[in-house]
Amino acid sequence: MHINDAALRYLSSRSRTVFEMKKQLSQKGFAEEEINSLISEFKDCGYLDDLRYCQEYFHYAFGKGKGKRLVLNELREKGVDQADIDIAFEEYDLEVDEVGRAREEAAKVLRMAGIEDGQPVPEKIIGRIARKLQSKGYSSDTIYSIIGDMRR
The missing domain is CATH 1.20.5 (Single alpha-helices involved in coiled-coils or other helix-helix interfaces)
Structure with missing residues (x-):
């Protein structure tokens, strides 16, 4: 299977973080160089965007009644950079109670x-x-x- 096919199949069910994509492709046996190239290409195309992922995840998780502490921990576990989490939460925080x-x-x-x-x-x-x-x-x-x- 070609790396693009594997990556697109993985993205087909829901959005993913860069960390999740790297982990998935690595487990499929693709070379790190190939993975990094694809990640860069997918970021440029907008297929992978951790900031957007955070924003979507806040709407989903807070809609499910989860608290801030749990949601932030879940995002960290998904490998999202703290800076992206902070920016997304700052934007979202205006409507969060x-x-x-x-x-x-x-x-x-x-x-x-x-x-x-x-x-x-x-x-x-x-x-x-x-x-x-x-x-x-x-x-x-x-x-x-x-x-x-x-x-x-």
Whole structure:
């Protein structure tokens, strides 16, 4: 199989980072020189763009209710350069409300527990909310803020 075919097939299902592409092609047995040449060509054509990938990933991940900490860690694991992450987040941050997203996640748990607005929230449910928010990557400050509001 030709390197271009392998790379395009890998990109066909979703966007990829430069790191992911290098790793995939390396595992397929292509030479580093060939891989670097293709990466350069794909960057020039716009097929690979880590900054755009970050922007798309923020919309996807925050739409799924994930917290900032988890999303940033996931991007680092995908090999995205910290500078690209910072630039993309700065642009995205204008429309991001971390506490608002966390409140939405907490409201889902409350609905599933059958607790309506204004009703007291049992400690068991508060614990469930805290664990869910933590698993989604919200900061401790955000979690304590949400829980503090529920206890009042």
